Amino acid sequence: MSEIPYGVGEGPATRVSLSLPEGTAEAIRRRVGKREFSAFITEAVERELRGQILDEYLADYERRQGSISEPEQERARRVFDEVFAEEGQWPAAS
Numbered sequence: 001m002s003e004i005p006y007g008v009g010e011g012p013a014t015r016v017s018l019s020l021p022e023g024t025a026e027a028i029r030r031r032v033g034k035r036e037f038s039a040f041i042t043e044a045v046e047r048e049l050r051g052q053i054l055d056e057y058l059a060d061y062e063r064r065q066g067s068i069s070e071p072e073q074e075r076a077r078r079v080f081d082e083v084f085a086e087e088g089q090w091p092a093a094s
Helices: 022-032 034-065 069-089
Strands: none
Touching: 022 034, 034 069
């Protein structure tokens, strides 16, 4: 059986085991309800992944070109989010 490579946010849902502190799990349930619990976790994880991918890009750029000021980093984050929203696909970073 060959494995199909899915990008972040793609592919069928798969069941995973997740351990959270009970207080955190209860706070999520109160905020979004039982039915939206998985969607909430998925969105949070994808948001974190997007941030980490951008951090990797910025670190790579700084290694090659030198340091980036805080305003330039913020601008890069805005541009990254705009491009991501337009493309509808996750960028790849290594």
